[in-house]
Amino acid sequence: MQKSKSAFTMIELVFVIVVLGILAAIAIPKFAATRTDAQISKGRADIASIRSAIITDRQAHIIQGDQNYISGLSQNSTTLFDGNGTVGRELLMYGVTSGTIDGHWSTTDAAAPYIHYVYKVGGKNCNFTYNPATGKFDLNANQDPLCDQLIN
Secondary structure, three states: OOOOOOOOOHHHHHHHHHHHHHHHHHHHHHHHHHHHHHHHHHHHHHHHHHHHHHHHHHHHHHHOOOOOOOOOOOOOOOEEOOOOOOOOOOOOOOOEEOOOOOOOEEEOOOOOOOOEEEEEEOOEEEEEEEEOOOOEEEEOOOOOHHHHOOOO
């Protein structure tokens, strides 16, 4: 009785490696683009939540006779958008933890009231400013085109 040996030939293995290399060359750039798209979507959702919270806070205080917008969006530089630390003026129920990597928010202010914020996406810093007089949370002018995707 003779045993039959079955194995891949060297040509078959080389062919498979070449095909995998081609697929990897196509797929890896797509994954990078998908990651940036996800960061933009997260940023858009955060901005919408922040703007909505500012308006909700103001409406709640108008009923009480206070016409002012909240004076600051954050209590400290490590937890952002949780309000200005004044009882009854919290914005987001759960603040956003500050970070300096893509997909995270940080503040450029050294002390309260924190009104300048940076959202990092695709390696670019997108600068935002909160104006307590008007209640607007806007992208600063002359930003990278990637930043414009956060508000368009």
